[in-house]
Amino acid sequence: MIRGEKMADKEENLAIELLHSINMLRKVSHNLAHEPGKHLKRNEQMIIMYLRKHSGQGDLKISDLGKLLELAPSTISPIIHSLETNGFIERYHNQDDRRVAYIRLSKYGFEQAEKVRKNFRETLQGLADYLGQEDTEKLVEILRKTYKYATKVQQERKEDTK
Incomplete structure (x- = not known):
């Protein structure tokens, strides 16, 4: 025993x-992923990166962004307010329906999103160089297996609550 x-x-x-x-x-x-001295919270970073990637693809309502990123309205509203206050995004209204607010990256927000993307890429490349090809491939494989397991468990838990 x-x-x-x-x-x-x-x-x-x-x-x-x-x-x-x-x-x-x-x-x-x-x-x-941050430029030294420029700190965005994780959700703020996720939002500006999403807006950068999808800029020029049409109007985006705050509520739609929240659904796409799986963020509750109570979570996304203060994030949007913070990003707007700090000049990362702009809020605007559709001419046809002034009640609906849309958002987009400001010029400053786009520049900052590019810096975050560049820093993130450099960091990941640095990690790959540090680990070497074989360990990087192993890490990718393990992370994929981890993701597969986590989504399986998540799905099972959803089914158990039904």
Whole structure:
């Protein structure tokens, strides 16, 4: 029985180490994409990157953006307000229906999104160089497996709550 308990302890310790490693990576990875001195919160960064990628593809309502990014209205409203206050985005109205507000990146917002994208790319390339080709390929494979597992568990939990 002692041997079984030791195995269970070892597996539990490994799970704790995995969680700790994921949390450490999450803490530092957000700041890696930032230009020094320019800090955007993760959701702000996600929104300006989405707007940069989809600029010129037509009007985008705040509510539609929230749905696309799976952010609740109570979450997206203060983020949009912050981005607008800091000059990253512009809010405008459609001529046909003045009640509906749309958003787009400002010139400054587009420039900052480009800097974030460039810093993120350089950081990922630096990581790939640091790890080397073989370890980078292993990491990609492990991350894909992790994603597959996480989506499977998420789906199972949704089905269990029905």
